[in-house]
Amino acid sequence: MRAVTEEPRYPAFAASLTETGILSDPWLEGRPRFRAQPLVISGAQLAVLYDTAEQVAAVYNQLALVCADHPLLAARYFGLTPFQRAMWAASAPLWHGIARSDVFLTADGPRVCELNCDTPSGEAEAVLLGAAAHAQRPQLADPNSHLGARFCDLIEVLGRRVAPPDPHPLSIGIVYPTELTEDLSMIELYRRWFAARGWRVTLGSPFNLRPSGARGVALLGTPCHVVVRHYKTDWWGERVPVWAGDFEYGDPEPLAEQLAFLLSATLRGGVAVVNPFGALIPQNKRAMAFFWEEIDRFPAWAQAVIRQNVPFTARLELCDLAELRAHKDEWVLKSDYGCEGSEVLVGRAVAQDEWTEALGAALPERWIAQRHFDALPGGDGQVPNFGVYLVAGRAAGLFTRIEAGPTDRYALTVPVLVESARS
Numbered sequence: 001m002r003a004v005t006e007e008p009r010y011p012a013f014a015a016s017l018t019e020t021g022i023l024s025d026p027w028l029e030g031r032p033r034f035r036a037q038p039l040v041i042s043g044a045q046l047a048v049l050y051d052t053a054e055q056v057a058a059v060y061n062q063l064a065l066v067c068a069d070h071p072l073l074a075a076r077y078f079g080l081t082p083f084q085r086a087m088w089a090a091s092a093p094l095w096h097g098i099a100r101s102d103v104f105l106t107a108d109g110p111r112v113c114e115l116n117c118d119t120p121s122g123e124a125e126a127v128l129l130g131a132a133a134h135a136q137r138p139q140l141a142d143p144n145s146h147l148g149a150r151f152c153d154l155i156e157v158l159g160r161r162v163a164p165p166d167p168h169p170l171s172i173g174i175v176y177p178t179e180l181t182e183d184l185s186m187i188e189l190y191r192r193w194f195a196a197r198g199w200r201v202t203l204g205s206p207f208n209l210r211p212s213g214a215r216g217v218a219l220l221g222t223p224c225h226v227v228v229r230h231y232k233t234d235w236w237g238e239r240v241p242v243w244a245g246d247f248e249y250g251d252p253e254p255l256a257e258q259l260a261f262l263l264s265a266t267l268r269g270g271v272a273v274v275n276p277f278g279a280l281i282p283q284n285k286r287a288m289a290f291f292w293e294e295i296d297r298f299p300a301w302a303q304a305v306i307r308q309n310v311p312f313t314a315r316l317e318l319c320d321l322a323e324l325r326a327h328k329d330e331w332v333l334k335s336d337y338g339c340e341g342s343e344v345l346v347g348r349a350v351a352q353d354e355w356t357e358a359l360g361a362a363l364p365e366r367w368i369a370q371r372h373f374d375a376l377p378g379g380d381g382q383v384p385n386f387g388v389y390l391v392a393g394r395a396a397g398l399f400t401r402i403e404a405g406p407t408d409r410y411a412l413t414v415p416v417l418v419e420s421a422r423s
Helices: 010-016 043-069 073-079 082-091 123-136 145-162 184-196 256-267 277-283 286-293 302-310 320-324 352-361
Strands: 039-041 100-107 109-115 173-176 200-204 208-214 215-217 226-229 272-274 313-315 333-338 342-346 368-369 383-391 395-403 412-414 416-418
Touching: 010 208, 039 123, 043 073, 043 100, 043 277, 043 286, 043 342, 043 383, 043 395, 043 412, 073 082, 073 395, 082 256, 082 277, 109 184, 109 277, 109 302, 123 184, 123 383, 123 416, 145 184, 145 272, 145 383, 145 395, 173 184, 173 208, 173 215, 184 200, 200 215, 200 333, 208 256, 215 256, 215 286, 277 286, 286 313, 320 352, 342 368
Parallel strands: 039 416, 173 200, 173 226, 226 272
Antiparallel strands: 100 109, 100 383, 208 215, 313 368, 333 342, 333 368, 383 395, 395 412
16 A cells, blocks of 8 residues: 655645534644545455455354344353343344444454444544545545445435335434534534435434334434434443442443333334444454354354454453463453443553553453454554445445554544545
8 A cells, every 4th residue: 555645734624624514623632633645555455455344244243143043142241231131132133234344454464353333433534534535636536435325225225114105205313422522523424414315314312212103213302214323332221330449430320211212113113223232242342252262153154254354352251361461462452342542452552560450450251352463554654444334234435544553542534545446
């Protein structure tokens, strides 16, 4: 891969992004969040990224099928709380609508370190940066140019299964944590995509949900055919700490009433939820340990994908803590529902005392240990984290961040252009 060398002045570039009315935060603590200069990859590289993401997603689908067939195994293995069991029982084996698979290139082939299939984000950044880069280099392909259409097609298929056969437009509710601002750009992008198709769009929080008729659900009084859920499954249920000690969440209680409204409407066929609540099991990082510990439950093709593309992963309660302490540079610790930079510790990126303290404080049943792998840097020495978007199991775009070390909140988001895109 190579990078285009011309870089516009960042303030002017940032201003052009904010003028869209979608991205309002091109800076983070005084640092640029984005890079205008695109990363240019070949069509062959894109095919590798897309094929890897699709194959690993197919393995996750096999996981969902196994867990649906063995609900007690799933509940024990993933430590499901009562409300999580209810979410899984109401949705299984459905889990997928849109996801983002984080793929790294290594000397031994591509590796997928996680699949965000609960509330994947970054769409606004990926789409707007890609469009800006493509406008400057129209001879190259923007892999995100069809992401909106693909996602809307999925929403329409699901919505038409629920909506009555009449000419009225679909009614889409977007449920998200209205008190948080970090994903408002994505919510606005979704709203514009849906409105462009002539659909009625309502925005609100879970607390704005109410029953509608005999089998439906309404958001702020508006009946919905589809609820796009950008509110994490572990926030709907009981919030359980991952560290030993006195730490407690400020809001540990489940959203019992709101969850009942939505699950009841789903079971009665009155609404489609995207992503389905069944995402809570594939989103759980212990899924990657399940791949390795229960590999014989998977078909031969899935076993090959696990061995080739998923780093070895084990539940922390089965690990030798002395081994982990002594060889921290070979391991990464991740909590079951943590995200990059939060409840993720890369051994070689932290001091020994911090690593040892984390091992002592982590509640083993909530953590995994994953074998570290060395990702290949690009020409500028930065390591690209290729977040491959998947819609209905098929690759549909890229959200790419670069950083010299592990991906965290300070990683630069960069556009990707393709020299010869896969059709």
